[in-house]
Amino acid sequence: xxxxxxxxxxxxxxxxxxxCHCKYCAFATHRAHLYAPGEVERxxxxxxxxxxxxxxxxxxxxxxxxxxxxxxxxxYGHPDFTSYVAWACERAMERGMLPHTNLGVLTREExxxxxxxxxxxxxxxESVNAGLVVHQGSPTKHPDLRLDTIRAAGELRIxxxxxxxxxxxxxxxxxxxxxxxxxxxxxxxGHLQEVILQNFxxxxxxxxxxxxxxxxxxxRGQRAAGExxxxxxxxxxxxxxxxxxxxxxCRRLMPGVGVQIPPNxxxxxxxxxxxxxxxxxxxxxxxDHISPEHPFPSPHRMRKLLRPRxxxxxxxxxxxxxxxxxxxxxxxxxxxxxxxxxxxxxxxxSGRREERAIRRELVPAAIAKARxxxxxxxxxxTSLFSESRPEAIEDLRQAADELRAELAGDTVTFVVNxxxxxxxxxxxxxxxxxxxxxxxxxxxxxxSREQFVERIREAVEFGASEICIQSGIHPDWRLEDYEGWLRxxxxxxxxxxxxxxxxxxxxxxxxxxxxxxxxxxxRDAGLDSTPGTAAEVLHDGVRQRISPNKLPAARWVEIxxxxxxxxxxxxxxxxxxxxxxxxxxxxxxxVVRGVQERxxxxxxFVPLSFIPFHTLLGRTHGIEEISREENLRHTAVFxxxxxxxxxxxxxxxxxxxxxxxxxxxxxxxxxxxGTLMEESISRMAGSEHGVKLDPDDLIGAAHRAGRPAAERxxxxxxxxxHRLPLxx
Ligand code: SF4
Numbered sequence: 001x002x003x004x005x006x007x008x009x010x011x012x013x014x015x016x017x018x019x020c021h022c023k024y025c026a027f028a029t030h031r032a033h034l035y036a037p038g039e040v041e042r043x044x045x046x047x048x049x050x051x052x053x054x055x056x057x058x059x060x061x062x063x064x065x066x067x068x069x070x071x072x073x074x075x076y077g078h079p080d081f082t083s084y085v086a087w088a089c090e091r092a093m094e095r096g097m098l099p100h101t102n103l104g105v106l107t108r109e110e111x112x113x114x115x116x117x118x119x120x121x122x123x124x125x126e127s128v129n130a131g132l133v134v135h136q137g138s139p140t141k142h143p144d145l146r147l148d149t150i151r152a153a154g155e156l157r158i159x160x161x162x163x164x165x166x167x168x169x170x171x172x173x174x175x176x177x178x179x180x181x182x183x184x185x186x187x188x189x190g191h192l193q194e195v196i197l198q199n200f201x202x203x204x205x206x207x208x209x210x211x212x213x214x215x216x217x218x219x220r221g222q223r224a225a226g227e228x229x230x231x232x233x234x235x236x237x238x239x240x241x242x243x244x245x246x247x248x249x250c251r252r253l254m255p256g257v258g259v260q261i262p263p264n265x266x267x268x269x270x271x272x273x274x275x276x277x278x279x280x281x282x283x284x285x286x287x288d289h290i291s292p293e294h295p296f297p298s299p300h301r302m303r304k305l306l307r308p309r310x311x312x313x314x315x316x317x318x319x320x321x322x323x324x325x326x327x328x329x330x331x332x333x334x335x336x337x338x339x340x341x342x343x344x345x346x347x348x349x350s351g352r353r354e355e356r357a358i359r360r361e362l363v364p365a366a367i368a369k370a371r372x373x374x375x376x377x378x379x380x381x382t383s384l385f386s387e388s389r390p391e392a393i394e395d396l397r398q399a400a401d402e403l404r405a406e407l408a409g410d411t412v413t414f415v416v417n418x419x420x421x422x423x424x425x426x427x428x429x430x431x432x433x434x435x436x437x438x439x440x441x442x443x444x445x446x447x448s449r450e451q452f453v454e455r456i457r458e459a460v461e462f463g464a465s466e467i468c469i470q471s472g473i474h475p476d477w478r479l480e481d482y483e484g485w486l487r488x489x490x491x492x493x494x495x496x497x498x499x500x501x502x503x504x505x506x507x508x509x510x511x512x513x514x515x516x517x518x519x520x521x522x523r524d525a526g527l528d529s530t531p532g533t534a535a536e537v538l539h540d541g542v543r544q545r546i547s548p549n550k551l552p553a554a555r556w557v558e559i560x561x562x563x564x565x566x567x568x569x570x571x572x573x574x575x576x577x578x579x580x581x582x583x584x585x586x587x588x589x590x591v592v593r594g595v596q597e598r599x600x601x602x603x604x605f606v607p608l609s610f611i612p613f614h615t616l617l618g619r620t621h622g623i624e625e626i627s628r629e630e631n632l633r634h635t636a637v638f639x640x641x642x643x644x645x646x647x648x649x650x651x652x653x654x655x656x657x658x659x660x661x662x663x664x665x666x667x668x669x670x671x672x673x674g675t676l677m678e679e680s681i682s683r684m685a686g687s688e689h690g691v692k693l694d695p696d697d698l699i700g701a702a703h704r705a706g707r708p709a710a711e712r713x714x715x716x717x718x719x720x721x722h723r724l725p726l727x728x
Contacts, residue, residue: 001613001686003624004273004306005258005316006299009054009282010047010097012040013212013289014088015081017069018060018104020138023234024168026203027211027290028060032068037076040088048095050285053341054119054318055092057085058289061104061140082110089117093332096340100161100282100318105140108152115158116330119319119337120193122161123149127170128178133234134168147181154189159323163196163260166246167231167238175242176249183253191328193320194258194279197246197272199238201265201291202229215287218295240268247275258320263302264294270305282318303619312613312686315620321346343579344622347630356583358386364395366640371399373407373644375593378586384637385582393633400636400668407647408670411721412702413712416695417466417499417674418459422447422485424680426472428504430547431621432536432578434614434685436472443684446474449488455678456492462677463695466714467493469500470531470681479509479518483525490526497528497714503559504534507551515559519566529714530563532572532602538591539584546578546617557595564601569715572602572646576634577626578610578617585634589641596645603715604648604671607638609655613686628660632667639668648716654682657689658701665705671712672698 014035018028035043047055064070064081078084082103089099098119103110105123114121126135128143135141153160164178179195186192231237243261250259260279263269269280283296303313317337323329324337324345337345359379366380376384387393423446426436437444447455459467467489474481482501489498501509501522510518519527536543538553551559563570572592576585596602609626612618626634639649650671651664661672675698679691695711699722702709709722 001688002311003314004311005314006280007054007282007316007318008052009056009284010052011056011058011284011286011289012043013058015059015063017063017066019062019065020140022138023134024200032066034069034072044091044095052097052285054282055097055099056282057099057101059103082113086113086117093336098318098336105145105149111153112156115156119333120159121153124163125178125182126165127174128181129170129174132169151185154185154191157328158191159193159319159328160191161194162192163198165198165200167200167236169234169236175246179249179253186254192257194260195250196260198262199265200235202231211289211292215289215292218293219287240271243268243272244275247272247277251276264288264296273311314618317341317344359383363387363392367395367399370640370643371403375643381586381589381641382583385585396636397667400639401666403639404668404670410707412665412672412707412709414672414698415466415674415712415714416464417468418464418677419468419679420455421680422471423474424472425474427475428473428549430550431616432546432610435681452488453492456489460493466497466499470502473508482509486526498526499529499531499714500527502531502534503556504551506559507555515562519563529568530570532560532570535573536575537580537584538588542580542584561599564599569601569603571604571606573606573608575608575610578623593645602646604650605642605646606650607635608652611682611685611687615685631656632664635664636667654679654687654689662701662705
């Protein structure tokens with residue numbers, strides 16, 4: 001799965017007055033045009049109402065050269081246009097929006113003034129051909145001037161967007177030369193976050209009309225799409241192959257820089273994404289002011305087109321994640337990100353916020369203590385979860401591997417099981433979930449009794465010893481329904497171990513009944529053990545942020561302890577790699593260890609890394625999938641944090657892939673989980689690691705890691721051993 005990004009923005013064409021006469025432009029006017037402060041405030045209120053995260057300020061070049069604009073600016077108390085733009089940006093930040101300005105060619109001093117109130121700035125290079133017919137009468141379209149501005153932005157450490165126009169009379173070689181010129185500046189300053197490849201589309205002239213109004217009407221569907229116009233004599237036709245070549249040149253010349261394709265100017269954005277374009281630009285709530293008759297497709301529509309092709313459409317901010325630090329952003333701008341959009345800040349170590357000191361000096365002693373199975377204090381665990389130094393990470397790995405060998409031996413276990421997610425209808429709405437659906441969603445499903453029985457029979461044929469039953473929180477299901485599924489399973493295959501119902505489902509089905517009564521009835525219906533899912537992170541601060549409607553941490557503990565008291569064993573999980581902080585993971589481990597000390601009921605600990613792609617957190621909060629390295633490092637820390645309390649540590653191949661799960665066998669893991677056969681929860685969130693493995697796949701993984709394998713039952717009784725093949 002690959003992310004394709006866009007920014008949810010609102011365009012403010014603060015002034016369309018322009019000193020240039022570019023022949024392709026329908027935006028600029030040579031009369032005086034400037035929004036008054038009251039109008040700006042009204043537009044910003046509108047932007048806020050429409051949920052924009054970015055304010056895109058678009059203007060003509062040097063509007064204050066027009067005497068009437070200069071006079072109005074003076075009336076508003078601004079010595080020049082940059083000062084007025086800065087004022088508008090400040091008002092936008094007060095409303096929680098991040099400004100991105102594109103004012104044309106600017107001096108170093110002007111760029112620097114805007115830097116104080118913007119998250120990023122931009123200027124299209126357009127072309128390196130200084131003699132284009134379209135630019136006659138446009139002094140600031142000279143490539144040298146534009147490159148000077150882009151260079152100055154780099155020197156000032158301004159996250160910057162640039163790009164080229166394609167089809168305005170340039171030759172194919174000049175297009176590539178323009179990209180090379182940008183690549184050279186980026187190599188010097190590292191400030192280009194994205195390059196726009198914008199194809200020219202002819203527009204009518206809008207004499208006397210307001211493009212902002214036309215764009216807004218078009219975006220709201222209140223205006224017929226623009227008719228196809230003939231290419232002017234100075235333009236050259238552009239083909240999909242021309243664009244494909246430019247996408248691949250961008251990627252070759254500037255790896256790591258986003259490649260943006262406007263999705264409203266042609267139908268070819270989809271093939272260009274497949275070619276490697278990574279961004280669909282700012283989808284303005286109020287339309288495209290440069291090409292006003294071309295509304296942006298809705299994110300919903302684009303998402304539907306991208307998803308079956310293996311792409312997840314996700315929001316980004318106007319500033320790319322790698323620039324979200326004090327080197328690139330002024331404190332006031334960074335404050336808006338920290339307050340409003342902190343989940344977009346990339347993970348550093350384990351977390352994103354820096355409000356707690358990480359005591360790195362604790363690490364060596366904490367590793368030594370954990371290696372002996374002793375419990376760690378919160379600040380020790382926090383420092384381990386935050387660790388990023390390669391030598392310390394290798395120490396963590398070794399200690400976790402040794403502890404695994406001591407507690408669980410060398411044998412790698414797995415269970416032959418089948419998951420049945422009976423229904424995904426759910427009323428809870430967790431932001432990290434791609435599985436739960438409203439009853440009327442086209443993706444909602446509910447198995448019939450016949451489908452359920454059919455699945456059990458398939459599992460028996462496959463050789464399964466366990467059925468794991470979990471579903472969404474179905475508004476119509478009562479305790480009797482949950483008992484019914486267990487009874488049906490036991491009637492169909494009495495020999496199967498029934499591992500069923502997360503603490504969230506138990507909370508729902510229990511209603512007001514005492515838990516001991518609930519578990520007695522479920523046991524009577526056939527329940528053999530419970531999954532310790534819905535734990536996410538057992539810290540109410542995190543739970544409030546990612547699943548405010550879910551049961552609180554204390555209720556999770558109460559339910560799990562009640563299940564243990566009823567004689568049922570359970571697993572325990574953690575979901576990590578989203579917005580949790582290291583100290584919150586430390587708290588999770590403290591709670592887990594505490595339960596285990598009281599009940600001894602946990603059979604295994606299962607770290608589940610967050611799959612962001614088709615979830616609210618991934619779509620709108622900028623959360624990316626945790627890297628393989630981070631995943632492995634966390635795995636080792638989980639083993640050390642458990643110490644001697646929980647013997648078995650599992651790697652989830654559904655979340656991390658079998659290859660990484662095999663590597664995890666060197667990081668403290670002794671179990672590879674189940675064959676599953678059916679897995680909807682991770683798959684619907686965008687996991688691509690499949691839904692079923694054969695026992696041979698898991699045995700092969702263990703043997704590749706140089707370890708013997710064994711099929712186990714749910715409670716870790718060994719059913720079949722698979723020794724290492726003798727060396728040839
Ligand atoms: S995680 Fe579970 S409770 Fe939350 S929305 Fe998904 S299915 Fe529902």
